[in-house]
Amino acid sequence: MKKIGLWSFVFIILALGIFLALFFLKNGEASRQDYRLAKITKGSLKSIVTSTGTLNPINTVKVGSQVSGIIKEIYVDFNSTVEKGQVVALIDPAFYEAQVEQSQAQVQIAKTQLQESTKSITAAEAGIQSAEAQLTSSLATLKEAELRYERLSSLANRALVAKSDLDTALSRRDNAQASVKMAQSQIKSAKANLNRILAQEKGSEALIKQRKAMLNLAEIQLRYCTIKSPISGNVIERHVDVGQTVAASLQSPTLFTIAEDLSSMQVMADVSEADVGQIASGQQVEFTVDAFPEQKFKAQVRQIRNAATNIQNVVTYKIVADVKNDSLVLRPGMTANVNVITAEVDDVLMAPNAAFRFKPPGEAASSEKSRIPPIRERETYKYAVKKLGLDEEQCQAYEDIIRKAGEKIKQVYSLPEDQRDAVSAWRNYFTEIVRNLGQILKPEQSGVFREYLRELREWGDKRRQSKLRRAKVYILDKSGNPEAVDVLAGISNESQTQIVSEDIKEGDMVIIGLDLSGQSNNKKTNPFSSLMQRGR
Numbered sequence: 001m002k003k004i005g006l007w008s009f010v011f012i013i014l015a016l017g018i019f020l021a022l023f024f025l026k027n028g029e030a031s032r033q034d035y036r037l038a039k040i041t042k043g044s045l046k047s048i049v050t051s052t053g054t055l056n057p058i059n060t061v062k063v064g065s066q067v068s069g070i071i072k073e074i075y076v077d078f079n080s081t082v083e084k085g086q087v088v089a090l091i092d093p094a095f096y097e098a099q100v101e102q103s104q105a106q107v108q109i110a111k112t113q114l115q116e117s118t119k120s121i122t123a124a125e126a127g128i129q130s131a132e133a134q135l136t137s138s139l140a141t142l143k144e145a146e147l148r149y150e151r152l153s154s155l156a157n158r159a160l161v162a163k164s165d166l167d168t169a170l171s172r173r174d175n176a177q178a179s180v181k182m183a184q185s186q187i188k189s190a191k192a193n194l195n196r197i198l199a200q201e202k203g204s205e206a207l208i209k210q211r212k213a214m215l216n217l218a219e220i221q222l223r224y225c226t227i228k229s230p231i232s233g234n235v236i237e238r239h240v241d242v243g244q245t246v247a248a249s250l251q252s253p254t255l256f257t258i259a260e261d262l263s264s265m266q267v268m269a270d271v272s273e274a275d276v277g278q279i280a281s282g283q284q285v286e287f288t289v290d291a292f293p294e295q296k297f298k299a300q301v302r303q304i305r306n307a308a309t310n311i312q313n314v315v316t317y318k319i320v321a322d323v324k325n326d327s328l329v330l331r332p333g334m335t336a337n338v339n340v341i342t343a344e345v346d347d348v349l350m351a352p353n354a355a356f357r358f359k360p361p362g363e364a365a366s367s368e369k370s371r372i373p374p375i376r377e378r379e380t381y382k383y384a385v386k387k388l389g390l391d392e393e394q395c396q397a398y399e400d401i402i403r404k405a406g407e408k409i410k411q412v413y414s415l416p417e418d419q420r421d422a423v424s425a426w427r428n429y430f431t432e433i434v435r436n437l438g439q440i441l442k443p444e445q446s447g448v449f450r451e452y453l454r455e456l457r458e459w460g461d462k463r464r465q466s467k468l469r470r471a472k473v474y475i476l477d478k479s480g481n482p483e484a485v486d487v488l489a490g491i492s493n494e495s496q497t498q499i500v501s502e503d504i505k506e507g508d509m510v511i512i513g514l515d516l517s518g519q520s521n522n523k524k525t526n527p528f529s530s531l532m533q534r535g536r
Contacts (some may be wrong), residue, residue, distance in 0.1 A: 005347075014036075014038070023497075027235040031427040034514070034515035035482070035511045035513070035514060035515055036511070036512050036513045036514065036515050037474065037476070037509040037510065037511060037512065038150055038351070038352045038354070038355065038393065038509065038510055038512045039508070039509055040349055040350070040351055040504055040505070040506055040507060040508045040509070040510060041349070041496075041506065041526075042347060042348065042506045043346075043347070043348075043349065043350060044344070044345065044346045044347070044348075044489075045344070045345050045348060045350055045491060045492075045496060045497075045498050046341050046343070046344045046491075046493060047278075047290070047341070047342045047343040047344070047491035047492060047493060048286075048339040048340060048341055048342065048493060049271060049275040049278055049279060049339070049340040049342055050337075050338065050339055050340075051270060051271050051272075051275075051319075051338045051340070052269060052270075052335060052336065052337055052338060053267045053268050053269025053270070053287070053319075053321075053335075053336045053338050054267070054268055054269075054333065054334070054335060054336065054411055054451075055265055055266075055267055055289070055323070055330055055331070055332060055333065055335075055336055056265065056266055056267075056268055056332055056333075057233075057259035057260060057261070057262060057265055057266075057332055058260065058261070058264055058265060058266050058322075059231070059233075059259070059260035059261070060236075060257060060258070060259050060260070060332075061231055061233075061258050061260070062254045062256075062257050063088065063227065063229065063230065063254070063255050063256040063257070063258055064248075064253055064255060065091060065224070065227060065246050065248050065253055065255055065366050066221075066248055066252060066255050067091060067096065067221050067224045067225060067248055068090050068246060068247045068248045068249060069089075069091040069093075069095065069096075069225065069244060069245070069246065070092045070244070070245050070246075071089060071091060071092075071240050071241065071242050071244045071245075071246065071255075072088040072090045072091060072092040072093075072242070073089065073242065074088070074089050074090075074238075074240070074242055075087055075088055075089060075090075076088045076089075076115060076235050076237055076238070076256070077238060078235060078236070078237070079234060079235060079236075080097060080234070080235045081233075081234055081235075082229040082232065082233065082235060082258065083229065083232045083235070084229060084230065084231055084232045085229065086228060086229045087226055087227065087228055088227050088228065088229050088235075088255075088256060089227040089240070089255055089256075090225060090226055090227065091224075091225040091227070091246070092225070093222055093225040093226075094367045095222075096123050096218065096221045096225055097131035097222060097224040097447055099218040099221065100215065100218040100222055102218075103214045103215035103218045104215055105328075106211040106214065106215075107208060107211040109209040110204060110207040110210075110211045111208055113204045113207065114201065114204035114205060114208060117197055117200045117201040117204050117531050118201065120197040121194065121197045121198060121201060124190060124193045124197050125194060127190040127193065127194075128190040128192075129195060130190055131183060131186035131187040131189075131190045132183075132187055132264075134186060135180065135183030135184055135187060137183075138176065138179035138180040138182070138183045139180055139183075139471070141176045141179060141241060142173070142176035142179070142180050143176075145169065145173035145175070145176040146173050146176070148169045148172070148173075148223065149169040149170055149172070149173045149433055150298055152166045152169045153166060153169075153215065155310075158413060172438075179274065193527075209327075218285070224344065224476070227255060227296035229256075229258060229260050230258075231258060231260045232260065232261075233256065233258045233259050233260040233261055233262070234259050234262055235256055235257070236257050236259050236332055237256065237257035238255075238256055238257070239255055239256065239257075239358070240251075240253075240255050240492070248308055251453060259332060262325060262328055262330075262331075262332070263324070263325050263326050263328065264322065264323070264324065264325065265322075265323045265325045265330055265332070266299075266302070266320050266321060266322055266323060267285065267287060267299050267321045267323055267336050267338060268318055268319070268320055268334065269317075269318070269319055269321070269338045270282065270309065270316040270317070270318055271304075271316060271317055271318075271340070272314070272315070273308070273315040273316065273317065273318055276304065276317045276319075278342040279301060279304055279340055279342060280301065280304075280341075281302060281303065281304065282298070282300065282301060283301045283303050283336060283340055283341060283342060284298065284299075284300060284301075284340075284341045284344075285298070285299035285300060285301060285321045285339065285340050285341065286298060286299075286338075286339045286341065287299060287336040287337055287338045287339065288336070288337045289330065289334045289335065289336055289337070290334070290335060291331075291334065292329065294509060297323060297330065297336075298323075299321035299322060300321055300322050300325040301319055301320070301321050301340065302320050302321060302322050303319065303320040304317060304318075304319050304320075305317060305318045305319070305320070311363070313325065319340070320335055321338075322447060327356050338392055342491075343491040344491075345490065345498055348498045348499075348500075349498070349499045349500070349501075349504065349505075349506060350496040350497065350498060350499065351473060351499045351510055352495060352496060352497075352498055352510070352512050353492060353494075353495060353496065353497050354512035354513055355473045355474070355510040355511065355512050356471050356472075356473060356489060356497060357367055358473075358474055358511050358512055358513055360474060360482040360511075361514075373381075375402050375403065376395075376399065380401065381398070381399075384398065384437070384452070385398070387448065387455075388437075388441065388445055388448055388449060388452060389445065389448070394440050394441070395468040396404070397440045398437060398440065401432075401433055401436040401437060401440075402433055405429045405432045405433050406429075408425070408428070408429065409425055409426070409429050412425040434456070437449075468488040468489065468500060469485065469488065469489050469492050470488060470489075471485075471486075471487055471488065471489035471498040471499075472484050472485065472486055472487065473485050473487055473499070473504070473510045473511075474511040475504070475508065475509065475510055475511065476509070476511065482511055484503060485503050485504060486501075487499050487500060487501040488500040488501065489504075
């Protein structure tokens, strides 16, 4: 028993020693900062804009009725395939057939009236000719009476004829004059009658045109009783049944909805105003639908519409992408989970997004000062001085120009984040520097300055096209401390960002954060710690 107690005491002393060694070892390691690391990988990267949309046929036609009536026949149903001009329904035509027959009778009556007018015209023309002949005869009689009266009048002056004969000649002359006037009146009356009949003829011709127009309208309405498909496609909706009455008095009722071609469809998605600037026609689109969640479908952006939609102060723009649906598995109205591929690169280095956000302890507070070198040490300043050949007085003026423009940038960044416009501020910053730089140059420097401006524009264009921006990541040096590496960052997705650097290669480890658990993923875990945590 004493021997067992001795061994127990030795075991307790040994366990206590191991515990104290581990405790002090752990406290010693805790004095060193542990970091979480991630590996630089190589592969393909896509920058995407996500949204949700709806699948729709490219061209959908609502087939309606222009006449009212009872649906007598329906020749198609849901999902029926129809050709252009195919009869799809029939409205009872009995009422419209009766209207056609009535209009035909009215046209025939008007034609009969025209024929009667033609006959009356012939009779009126004959009356005019008869009146003109009567006038000719009356004129001849008048002439004869006037000659006789003149002859007897001269004889009466010499008392060679009786006065009664002279009176008789005078009476005959007056009668002849009255006959002439009567004949002239008859001619006028006959011509007036002819004009009246001619007017009646024109009225009959106009009446025929009116009746023919009414007949044409009745025939059109009769044809509208036969409903035909305006396009070739598929019936996706049917809104009427046989025996149903449709009323087209106020608006055309919809009978069928026909999609032109379901093998070619379109996705219509709403994109926020923050992302719409990244989207352009021709970009590739990948989307899924709830019916086939494991299958990805392809599309291509065709249009970005300018009309904005504002819902609860959220502004979106609608984009339209064309989809090939040769298998016909996609159906109108399906909800599409859309990914618009705004940029895509292959075989590039990629770093986790967390690596670009990491700042070593103690550096965050001084990061602004360390990131901005003195003006005369900046590469852009040195290049302008060398390119333009600035003297010391111009260098001092150029330095003052940059300093004043920088003060305006600081004022912008002193504003709350939701009130500052950093993009406009930096644009004004560079514009002001370039404009004021041109004012301090000498005449002989103007030619070099134009070349300098051209180089600036080319550099800006290349920078925008490559979508690269300056960034910084951290690696561990040989002593285990963070070491900053300047890189160029490219396109990014939810987890990875393209990285361009000569100092970093595939497989290198970058810091993505602090290991607050005290166990760095680049160090081996103490084999006794798990036992101690379980109370053993």
